[in-house]
Amino acid sequence: MGAVTVSLGDLPLRDELRGMKPYGAPQAPLPVALNVNENTHRVPDDVAEDILDGIAVALREVNRYPDREFTALREAFADYLGHGLTSDNIWAANGSNEVLQHVFQAFGGPGRVGFSYAPTYSMYSLLARGTGTGWVDGERAADFTLTAESAVEQVRAVSPDIVLLCSPNNPTGTPLGLDVVEAVYDATDAIVIVDEAYAEFAPHDAPSALTLLEGRPRLAVSRTMSKAFAFAGARVGYLAADPAFIDALRLVRLPYHLSALTQAAALAALQHSEEMLRMVDDIVLQRDRISATLEALGYQPSESWSNFVLFGGVDDPASTWQQLYDRGVLIRDIGLPGSLRVSAGTEEETTAFLDALASIGETA
Structure with missing residues (x-):
């Protein structure tokens, strides 16, 4: 008996789900992954x-x-x-x-x-x-x-x-x-x-x-x-x-x-909540470092009380995202015009991101 191939549209899906896409973010084996707001520090x-x-x-x-x-x-x-x-x-x-x-x-x-x-x-x-x-x-x-x-x-x-x-x-x-x-x-x-x-x-x-x-x-x-x-x-x-x-x-x-x-x-x-939360202070330090450096590079970081930074002033987000990807750094294009988002990682990961971004040479 031959296999019958059907598409999602052939199934009796609920009407309000038709045309929707599942939630997801790129997952790629890059050296520096800062795209999904993870805490990149390992558990002690x-x-x-x-x-x-x-x-x-x-x-x-x-x-x-x-x-x-x-x-x-x-x-x-x-x-x-x-x-x-x-x-x-x-x-x-x-x-x-x-x-x-x-x-x-x-x-x-x-x-x-x-x-x-x-x-x-x-x-x-x-x-x-x-x-x-x-x-x-x-x-x-x-x-x-x-x-x-x-x-x-x-x-x-x-x-x-x-x-x-x-x-x-x-x-x-x-x-x-x-x-x-x-x-x-x-x-x-x-x-x-x-x-x-x-x-x-x-x-x-x-x-x-x-x-x-x-x-x-x-x-x-x-x-x-x-x-x-x-x-x-x-x-x-x-x-x-x-x-x-x-x-x-x-x-x-x-x-x-x-x-x-x-x-x-x-x-x-x-x-171990006290020990686990000590990582937060390190992440906040890197977040604020990212914001300050982005501003120095000519971008427009938004105020952040989280473990990531959204920054505007990006002339071509898709191109910038790809150039960072090609340099081994994964961040997030969330679809806001002229903007990208990066998670605050370890000191080494943050340095890798900032160095890669500076090497692109794109400013607002």
Whole structure:
């Protein structure tokens, strides 16, 4: 019997998924990969050893289902976050993307609308469409900032069911004032999610939206271990909210969605949080070095409270990206006119990027 070849268009795909492209970024075996906002520092050896020990213990009982409520991990996240939170305030999943997917499954769906202020994290709209939720993009000022007045005006015009506020914003690195969060929450009956995936890279005295949770049952703050904890490959994200909000997420999670091995690895890493977070100071140093050097080279770096820098003033982003690629450096063309984005890596990786960019000789 001969094989029959079909295309995606031949399958009975949901109408709202037709023409969409899956999320992704170039993966290439280049010496310097600074394109997906990873923490490029390796997990310290002593931490890695403890993680391996924890996994080894969990492996002995891997024939049994894991703790469905991942109780110990929720307690550890609550201790790490502070602010009077308890395990009842915590949810976790396989990366913050799955956490946000649970939010869309619980509070979105057909006939409901998600909303954020573009440019922002591109997965938000994909998660919305993947759950049958409508999506509307708002806008930011030319410098990517967002005022409370503008945010409220836009959210009232849309009346969404879910609002996502990325703070600091991806892909721009822009900080977001808590006054914006408060104003948006008060102006709508929507679920409001503050995505603080890069919160640890903000100034130490910058307040977190965690301080706003009390008395706001529709507010949640999402975090991840991928960035500050150098845990991108482990896929662990988490969220803090009112206990009733957490109960809503239980309704849509898959059974035993966090494996015993994932729970063990995350617990071990959290026990070394101070050591892991020392890497953040090194990354911030390189981020600020990148911004200063880009400006000296004639580019226009945006203010960043994250582990990456978006820079404008690029005459031909595609050509510049390719020339860096040819020099063994991978960064990200996110589609913003005249702009490229680079992650802050180790000192050696940062030097390689800056030297390669300087050798191109392109300025605004």
